[in-house]
Each structure stands twice: as structure tokens, then as C-alpha cells.
Amino acid sequence: MGKQYTAAMIVIGNEILSGRTQDLNINYVAKKLVECGVVLAEVRIIPDVESVIISTIGELYEKVDYIFTSGGIGPTHDDITAASVAKAFDVVLEEHPEARSLLLEHYGENDLSAARLRMARIPVGAELIPNPVSVAPGFIIENTHVMAGVPRIMQAMMDHVACTLKGGAVIQSHTVSCTLTESVIAKELTAIQDDWKHVDIGSYPYFKDGVLGVNIVLRSSVESDLVQAAGDVSDMVEGLIGT
Amino acid sequence: MGKQYTAAMIVIGNEILSGRTQDLNINYVAKKLVECGVVLAEVRIIPDVESVIISTIGELYEKVDYIFTSGGIGPTHDDITAASVAKAFDVVLEEHPEARSLLLEHYGENDLSAARLRMARIPVGAELIPNPVSVAPGFIIENTHVMAGVPRIMQAMMDHVACTLKGGAVIQSHTVSCTLTESVIAKELTAIQDDWKHVDIGSYPYFKDGVLGVNIVLRSSVESDLVQAAGDVSDMVEGLIGT
Numbered sequence: 266m267g268k269q270y271t272a273a274m275i276v277i278g279n280e281i282l283s284g285r286t287q288d289l290n291i292n293y294v295a296k297k298l299v300e301c302g303v304v305l306a307e308v309r310i311i312p313d314v315e316s317v318i319i320s321t322i323g324e325l326y327e328k329v330d331y332i333f334t335s336g337g338i339g340p341t342h343d344d345i346t347a348a349s350v351a352k353a354f355d356v357v358l359e360e361h362p363e364a365r366s367l368l369l370e371h372y373g374e375n376d377l378s379a380a381r382l383r384m385a386r387i388p389v390g391a392e393l394i395p396n397p398v399s400v401a402p403g404f405i406i407e408n409t410h411v412m413a414g415v416p417r418i419m420q421a422m423m424d425h426v427a428c429t430l431k432g433g434a435v436i437q438s439h440t441v442s443c444t445l446t447e448s449v450i451a452k453e454l455t456a457i458q459d460d461w462k463h464v465d466i467g468s469y470p471y472f473k474d475g476v477l478g479v480n481i482v483l484r485s486s487v488e489s490d491l492v493q494a495a496g497d498v499s500d501m502v503e504g505l506i507g508t
Numbered sequence: 509m510g511k512q513y514t515a516a517m518i519v520i521g522n523e524i525l526s527g528r529t530q531d532l533n534i535n536y537v538a539k540k541l542v543e544c545g546v547v548l549a550e551v552r553i554i555p556d557v558e559s560v561i562i563s564t565i566g567e568l569y570e571k572v573d574y575i576f577t578s579g580g581i582g583p584t585h586d587d588i589t590a591a592s593v594a595k596a597f598d599v600v601l602e603e604h605p606e607a608r609s610l611l612l613e614h615y616g617e618n619d620l621s622a623a624r625l626r627m628a629r630i631p632v633g634a635e636l637i638p639n640p641v642s643v644a645p646g647f648i649i650e651n652t653h654v655m656a657g658v659p660r661i662m663q664a665m666m667d668h669v670a671c672t673l674k675g676g677a678v679i680q681s682h683t684v685s686c687t688l689t690e691s692v693i694a695k696e697l698t699a700i701q702d703d704w705k706h707v708d709i710g711s712y713p714y715f716k717d718g719v720l721g722v723n724i725v726l727r728s729s730v731e732s733d734l735v736q737a738a739g740d741v742s743d744m745v746e747g748l749i750g751t
Contacts, residue, residue: 279708279710280710280712280725281534281535281538281551282538282547282548282549282550282551283538283542283548283679283681283727284535284536284537284538284539284540284541284542284548285681285712285725286535286712287532287535288531288534288535289530291524291531291553292524292527292530292531293527294527295524295525295526295527296527297527298527299526299527304525305525305526305527306525306555307525307552307553307554307555307560308524308525308551308552308553309550309551309552309553310534310550310551310552311550312549312550313710317550339690339711339713340690340691340694341690341693341694341697341698341711342694342697342698342701342709343701343709343710343711372691378691378692378694378695379694379695380690380691380692380694380695381691381694383694415713415715417715436526438526438528447582447583447584447623448583448615448621448623448624449621449623450584451583451584451585451621451622451623451624451626452621452622452623454584454585455584455585458585458586465522466585466586467522467523467556467586468582468584468586469523469528469529470582470658472658472660482523482528484526
């Protein structure tokens with residue numbers, strides 16, 4: 266198996282930590298990374314505090330191949346992500362000519378306020394990420410992809426950067442659903458996991474329409490292993506239901 | 509102002525990191541902590557990997573007053589949270605007599621399989637957290653509250669522990685909604701934030717039924733400050749709409 270590329274996501278937002286907003290961005294990024302063959306190794310949700318943003322990027326920079334952030338790149342006083350990322354990478358935050366002209370074209374000369382112009386301030390050396398929804402761009406500096414927090418915009422930015430990522434073998438998954446409980450399958454499932462070291466097997470109980478059951482999810486980058494392990498799980502389930 | 513109590517949450521689950529499951533537990537814990545006057549300082553989503561669970565608890569243990577975990581306490585091979593937490597606190601994992609009798613009463617002697625009995629294994633010295641949904645308990649060891657991942661169970665466990673937490677002054681919030689954009693309010697909002705240091709002011713753009721707007725959320729433990737700052741924000745909004 267080749268190199269496994271890894272990523273971390275940093276959600277920057279007091280509104281998530283206070284419970285005011287239900288985050289939807291993590292799940293979108295997680296799914297997109299699976300498609301790209303990149304493993305999401307960790308997610309952190311942190312407040313809009315400069316020192317925390319800087320130290321979190323510093324820690325994760327060493328640990329993963331890619332960092333993705335969402336939130337804090339709007340025009341108001343609490344939007345401090347761009348300035349914090351610039352400090353994390355020890356570069357200056359400057360008005361980016363292309364970002365300025367995008368904003369100018371969108372708002373017109375009269376409505377390009379100082380607040381809106383703040384959104385053109387990008388760490389020097391960063392590459393812009395287009396924003397097809399409301400123009401103000403995200404950016405990429407080294408391995409760090411800085412995106413908006415508003416889900417529609419974040420999704421467009423993630424779609425854009427996803428195709429540029431260098432990924433490893435794509436992880437495929439196969440799900441076996443049954444109305445057995447976790448306790449009933451646990452022993453035999455452990456034996457199957459022991460047989461298939463390159464297949465990650467997880468079991469997720471559910472309760473739907475009054476019925477208890479479990480989804481057994483197998484994941485692997487080795488398709489033949491995945492198919493055979495899934496066969497073993499199906500045989501086990503049939504055996505247990507038959508008894 | 510008195511001591512500000514802080515918390516961190518650790519979501520343990522490959523199913524969240526792979527995008528298979530949309531997390532709902534973070535938002536529930538976040539809201540409950542606000543009610544208790546405890547500030548959620550950070551959330552980490554990590555995989556079901558023993559060394560990562562141990563190091564994450566180690567890092568956060570020093571930083572916050574309370575740790576909450578969700579996920580990984582079921583009966584299958586991938587449920588390694590209890591064993592990992594025991595190692596993190598350097599204590600033995602043992603069958604807990606009370607947990608055993610709860611499971612015995614629920615399942616009956618014949619159906620209390622080895623897999624189910626795994627759920628009675630609790631770090632020595634920990635206190636049980638009742639599970640009114642499916643019996644298998646969570647537990648509290650030192651400052652760390654270990655809860656289930658299934659939302660209905662996690663919520664019941666969180667409700668139980670919430671009333672035992674020592675919190676600071678409860679943070680109150682007040683929201684001013686308007687159909688202005690962030691760019692338009694940014695300058696004056698910065699001035700209001702500068703005036704009210706003990707009020708945390710955030711602005712959250714929305715797009716609903718074809719209309720762009722912004723929710724301005726003020727939070728403070730000092731009610732008089734909150735009321736006056738909210739008055740300033742309302743005045744600002746009325747002034748800007750009037751012009």
C-alpha cells in the first residue's frame with residue numbers, strides 16, 4: 266500500500282462552541298476527503314481567539330499532510346482567521362490585488378467599504394480559493410486551506426480545493442445491515458477483524474421504527490480484502506439469524 | 509466576576525471522521541454547558557485509537573476543568589474507550605459489581621454474554637453514570653465524564669451529569685436580527701465591542717427565503733452590561749436602516 270495522506274480540520278467559531286449553531290461543515294469535508302483518498306485524522310473546534318488559532322495550526326501542521334479551516338473570514342471584528350493564519354506562518358497580511366478587484370467588481374466603488382476591504386487582506390504568498398457565492402475568497406498557504414464558515418460557501422470552496430489534493434488509494438466501504446444487536450455479533454466480529462488486518466470494521470447500532478439493529482461497516486483500500494471480509498460478515502449474520 | 513469553569517469535549521469515533529455519521533452530540537453538550545455556566549473551550553474529534561485517546565485526555569486534562577467524551581463504550585471490538593481512559597488515568601479496568609448487576613437484571617443470566625459483560629468493565633475508582641435507555645453505564649473518573657455515542661443515550665447521560673457540575677455565573681445571550689449585511693454593520697459593531705469589554709459580540713450572516721441578513725449575538729455573565737450593549741446594537745441597527 267502507498268502513502269496514506271492525512272488531514273485535520275479546524276472549525277473556528279464561538280457559535281459552534283456555545284451551541285448556537287449546529288456544525289454541518291465537518292461532515293461535508295469528511296465525505297469529500299474520503300472521495301479524494303485522504304484520511305481525516307482529527308477535527309478541532311476552537312474559539313475565535315488568535316493565540317488558540319496559531320497554536321492549533323502549529324500543532325497540526327506537524328501531524329498531517331493537509332489542514333482545512335472553516336470560519337472567521339468575514340468582514341466583522343470577530344473575523345480574525347486570516348490575520349491569525351498569517352501570524353501562524355510568520356508572514357505579513359496584505360491587501361491582495363486580485364481579491365481587491367474581485368470585491369470591487371462585485372460591490373462597486375461606492376459600496377466597497379473598509380469593512381468589505383478587510384476581506385481582501387490575505388497572507389503574503391497565499392493562493393486564492395474562489396468563492397462563487399459571495400466573491401470574498403478563501404486562501405491556501407503551504408498545507409493550510411482557509412475557507413468560509415457559511416456552509417454554502419464552504420462547500421463550494423471545498424469542492425474547488427478537493428480536486429487539487431494529492432490522495433492515496435481511495436478507501437472503499439461496504440455496509441452489512443442486520444437486526445441483530447451488537448452484543449450478539451461481538452464475539453464473531455472480533456474474530457473476523459483479527460482475520461482481516463487491512464480492513465477497518467466498525468459496528469454502529471441503530472434504532473429505527475421500533476426495531477433495534479446494527480450496521481457493520483467495512484472499509485479498506487484493498488478491494489479484494491474488502492469483498493472477502495464482507496462475505497465473512499454476511500455469512501456470520503446469516504448463521505446467527507438462522508440459529 | 510468569579511472563576512470561569514471550562515470544559516472540553518472529545519468525540520471518539522471513526523464514523524464521524526469518515527463522514528458516515530453527522531455528529532449531533534457536540535451541539536447538545538454545548539447547549540447544556542451554557543445552561544450550567546460552563547464554557548466549552550474546545551472540541552476534538554478523534555479516531556478509535558488507544559494512543560490518540562490517551563494523549564488527547566492527557567493534553568486536555570491540564571487545560572480545562574471538565575472533560576466529556578462520547579462514543580466507544582459498547583460491546584464490540586472497536587469499543588475501546590473505557591480501556592483507554594483507564595490507561596490514561598493509570599488505573600486498572602475491572603468488572604464493576606453494580607454495573608454487572610444492572611446488566612444481569614436487564615439481560616437475564618442466559619443472555620449476559622461475554623460481549624455484554626465487557627460493558628461492565630469500568631476503571632477502578634470511577635463513579636457510574638446511569639443509562640436509562642439501555643442500562644450499560646457511562647462513568648466519571650476525576651474530571652472526565654465518559655458517555656455513550658448513541659445520541660439518545662448520550663443526552664440522558666449528559667442531563668444526569670449536568671446537574672452535578674460546578675459552574676460559574678451563567679452566560680446569558682441576546683440576539684438582534686436584521687436584514688443588513690455584515691459589511692454594513694462592521695465598523696459600528698467594532699466600536700460597540702470596544703465599549704463593552706465584558707460582552708462577547710458575534711455576528712452571523714444568514715440567507716433565508718431569499719433574504720440576506722445577520723444575527724448579532726451578545727453574550728455576557730453581567731446582565732446589566734448585556735442589556736445596555738444590546739440597546740446600543742439595536743440603536744445602531746435602527747440608525748442604519750433609517751438612513
